Amino acid sequence: MKVDTTDDANTLIVERFRQIWTPDLRILAADGYELDAFQGYWSPAEFTPRLLLGRARALARLHDEPEAELAYEEILRRFPRSFVAPEAAYWRAVMRYKNTHEPDDLLGGWSRTLHTQYPDTQWRMSQAWSEPPLRW
């Protein structure tokens, strides 16, 4: 739904979500709980993958790991060079591991994507706790 933040009729919903700046998009569960949020302008080429990431993150937080894995996979298949692709690669491996409980699906999943395709990203760092400090 669209919320015009300059309309006094929307004051309550703006205050409820501590909304301070536009553009500002939130993804909510049916009970109104906020599952994801992103602010600022996203170019048309980056907006769709970011929206898909929001859906994937929401599914993951709702513990629908099979659908979340597919959602992250869709981002990597359709938008492998997008800004959000490294995050999708990180979480796809996590969702895969949660579905199979096979350690290689986690560690190997990270290795096959983050180490090779997205080495200079925050998400490469996020799975590097057992390695020497990365050199940039």
Added chain:
Amino acid sequence: MNASTDNTNGIVWWPADLDAAQSEAASTGKLILVDFFSPT
């Protein structure tokens, strides 16, 4: 309540009524996307 569909991406936009959106989401299993915007 009337909804409108954005033909560019298939998103169904509802007026700013959170109760209606939650009711729709509960009955369909869909997520709610909230777009806070300022008219330009």
